[in-house]
Amino acid sequence: MENKTKTPRVGLFVTCLVDLFRPTVGFAAVKLLEAAGCTVEVPASQTCCGQPAYNSGDRADTKDIARAVIKAFEEFDYVVAPSGSCAGMIKEHYGELFADEPEWAQRAAHLKHRTYELISFLVDVLGIEAVDAEYTGTITYHDSCSGLRELGVKQQPRTLLRSVGGLTLTELPGAEVCCGFGGTFCIKYPEISNKMVGEKTIDIARTGADTLLAGDMGCLLNMAGKLKREGSDIKVRHVAEILADMTRDVPPIGDTRGA
Amino acid sequence: MQSTSHAFKDNAHGALADERLQKALGKMKVGFQDKRTRAVARLPEFDTLRDQSRDIKNHVLEHLDLYLERFEANVIANGGKVHWCRTPGEARDAIVEICRSVDARIVTKGKSMIAEEIELNDHLEKNGLEPVETDLGEYIIQLRKEAPSHIIAPAVHLNKEDVAESFMKAHDKLDPNRSLEEPRALVNEAREMLRQKFLAADVGITGANFLIAETGSTVIVTNEGNGDLTQTLPKIHIVLASLEKIVPTLEDATTILRVLARSATGQEFSSYTTFSTGPRRPGDLDGPEQFHVVLLDNGRTAMLGTEFQEMLRCIRCGACMNHCPVYGAVGGHAYGWVYPGPMGSVLTPGLIGVQEAGHLPNASTFCGKCESVCPMRIPLPKMMRHWREREYEKKMSPQAFRNGLGIWAWFAKRPDMYRLGSRIAMGVLGMLGRRKGKFRSLPLAGGWTDWRDMPAPEGKTFHQLWAERQQGKASTGAATTASSSSDRKAA
Ligand code: SF4
Numbered sequence: 248m249e250n251k252t253k254t255p256r257v258g259l260f261v262t263c264l265v266d267l268f269r270p271t272v273g274f275a276a277v278k279l280l281e282a283a284g285c286t287v288e289v290p291a292s293q294t295c296c297g298q299p300a301y302n303s304g305d306r307a308d309t310k311d312i313a314r315a316v317i318k319a320f321e322e323f324d325y326v327v328a329p330s331g332s333c334a335g336m337i338k339e340h341y342g343e344l345f346a347d348e349p350e351w352a353q354r355a356a357h358l359k360h361r362t363y364e365l366i367s368f369l370v371d372v373l374g375i376e377a378v379d380a381e382y383t384g385t386i387t388y389h390d391s392c393s394g395l396r397e398l399g400v401k402q403q404p405r406t407l408l409r410s411v412g413g414l415t416l417t418e419l420p421g422a423e424v425c426c427g428f429g430g431t432f433c434i435k436y437p438e439i440s441n442k443m444v445g446e447k448t449i450d451i452a453r454t455g456a457d458t459l460l461a462g463d464m465g466c467l468l469n470m471a472g473k474l475k476r477e478g479s480d481i482k483v484r485h486v487a488e489i490l491a492d493m494t495r496d497v498p499p500i501g502d503t504r505g506a
Numbered sequence: 507m508q509s510t511s512h513a514f515k516d517n518a519h520g521a522l523a524d525e526r527l528q529k530a531l532g533k534m535k536v537g538f539q540d541k542r543t544r545a546v547a548r549l550p551e552f553d554t555l556r557d558q559s560r561d562i563k564n565h566v567l568e569h570l571d572l573y574l575e576r577f578e579a580n581v582i583a584n585g586g587k588v589h590w591c592r593t594p595g596e597a598r599d600a601i602v603e604i605c606r607s608v609d610a611r612i613v614t615k616g617k618s619m620i621a622e623e624i625e626l627n628d629h630l631e632k633n634g635l636e637p638v639e640t641d642l643g644e645y646i647i648q649l650r651k652e653a654p655s656h657i658i659a660p661a662v663h664l665n666k667e668d669v670a671e672s673f674m675k676a677h678d679k680l681d682p683n684r685s686l687e688e689p690r691a692l693v694n695e696a697r698e699m700l701r702q703k704f705l706a707a708d709v710g711i712t713g714a715n716f717l718i719a720e721t722g723s724t725v726i727v728t729n730e731g732n733g734d735l736t737q738t739l740p741k742i743h744i745v746l747a748s749l750e751k752i753v754p755t756l757e758d759a760t761t762i763l764r765v766l767a768r769s770a771t772g773q774e775f776s777s778y779t780t781f782s783t784g785p786r787r788p789g790d791l792d793g794p795e796q797f798h799v800v801l802l803d804n805g806r807t808a809m810l811g812t813e814f815q816e817m818l819r820c821i822r823c824g825a826c827m828n829h830c831p832v833y834g835a836v837g838g839h840a841y842g843w844v845y846p847g848p849m850g851s852v853l854t855p856g857l858i859g860v861q862e863a864g865h866l867p868n869a870s871t872f873c874g875k876c877e878s879v880c881p882m883r884i885p886l887p888k889m890m891r892h893w894r895e896r897e898y899e900k901k902m903s904p905q906a907f908r909n910g911l912g913i914w915a916w917f918a919k920r921p922d923m924y925r926l927g928s929r930i931a932m933g934v935l936g937m938l939g940r941r942k943g944k945f946r947s948l949p950l951a952g953g954w955t956d957w958r959d960m961p962a963p964e965g966k967t968f969h970q971l972w973a974e975r976q977q978g979k980a981s982t983g984a985a986t987t988a989s990s991s992s993d994r995k996a997a
Contacts, residue, residue: 268961270964306898392873393874427871429870429872432870433954440957444958475943497964501961
């Protein structure tokens, strides 16, 4: 950011799953953003982006939640979330929610243009090409659906992962196929969800990688849960943990510290 | 066909346990997807053609009445007749009446999803007619008395062994020791059986991929050429089509044809593209004596002007289901009615009611793959969400689910309460899960833990740790210090 006069002020949208299950990912995001020259703040009034309500057809509650998010974040230069799904919700769906409320539609549009998924923000906006991190292992990467198809997150994590010392990246066949999480889908149609994640874990195992990464906690909990149920010792982590060199701080998702 | 969409969950359960079906589905997915990917890669202007195709249909849908009237006028000018039918019943009656007028006995049929929609075969049989499906896939499922499981590959749920079994049973006059191992043998045998029917048929019914307003022509694409024989050999050709198939000009049809086959089977063009314009004219070497177009609405015009209008752009290429991971897991029959996969999940509630088909728009992860491959750029996930909104308004979703959602939303709108609640819950879960790192079962989370473990949360929430860090008393590791080297293989 040397060429910019002002330090970008980033509001971190933590996301509920990171807040609840994996705070380390939030701190990894803070570390990466600060290392890239941003000041990071975490508005205390945030809860969720509203997807559970939105995708269940509950528009009224979704709008209330969206208004709260807009209010909490519209003052920042950027809003960054360690999740393609939540960033996609704010960026691609808030506008439609307020189609018939011009004032809010405008505020949603304002937010849209400054909201990013973490890794694509680092690469596409801040121009970061390498990180200072070490990870000894062979990793494979699952492209989560919303990040991939709504926000075009594909090469950015791979670019940064290639700069991690000791890390080998092996591509996952079918990396772009949904893992079967789907928010409430995995609870409403668990059998189908299970079939989908079961096919995913077969593909993961075939790569021979010892570590699976992705950029969305929902998918990660789903895939880690299935791998652990199958007795697999493949480690599962959010990509930000590796990039921020924080893998020594917490055990992989669904594992315990040490063995 | 009688819908079983309301039983989607049970249907899916059965489908997941059906090994033969799973084998067939496994093969299908790879085939269709790879072929489409290659075909699209070979055509740099593919995305531009998608935009043009979308725009053509959007224009048509804004002026549907105009183009339909022009189409009818041209059909009449060519010597044909158009039958306007609001309901399946009206369409069935119109067809039976035409058949009766020539004392028909055998009716050959090209592939038509509208015929499935109006349950035509049953109705023809009830009226003493013998319908004969001439598309190989349709022929197979007719023998098996099954419904199609895919809109362009009706028998895709079957393996070749299943087909051989059905042929052995149905063609009982043939040598029982003949070999039907090769797909070629199956095709030849079906051809042989169908040849006699083609020649004996009094009426031929086909569907239509396009109706062309400026010429009054109808267009079908096939890969077997069965459509040609179905429509040229009998005395009467009936085209059965839903009214949104209309396009203004031949030019428009060819634009959309360029994305159709590529999206469907990965071919540049289907093997046969057949245009029909009226009955045989003096001097024509072949062709039917009568040409009828049975135009069906069945709820489609009611979708105009609603949030579902864009669904009427669909050209039935099947790409959305070929790429859908849910369709790929359960197959087409699980959806319980004529149209499966993502397009069915939007269209079916529109045609048979959201009360009956309410599961379908819910059975999606919103992964967005369907929309990304749809040649007509139909926002399928968005429209599934609109159905969910209607269901939510009508309070159709299960009460327990609504309660859960309500409680969650209450907290999500009250950050302080949310913070407190999540801190307590995650604190407890984190403690309970610390030893194993995961849960094999959790109360109220059976949908999850019946099938996979629930990874344990770290314990404290991010917001809790962040507040501690802000207050300068962050000593708990996760944030700032690298405390131990546990990057070894975990237990
Ligand atoms: S919705 Fe799109 S992809 Fe699906 S069948 Fe229709 S045109 Fe093809």
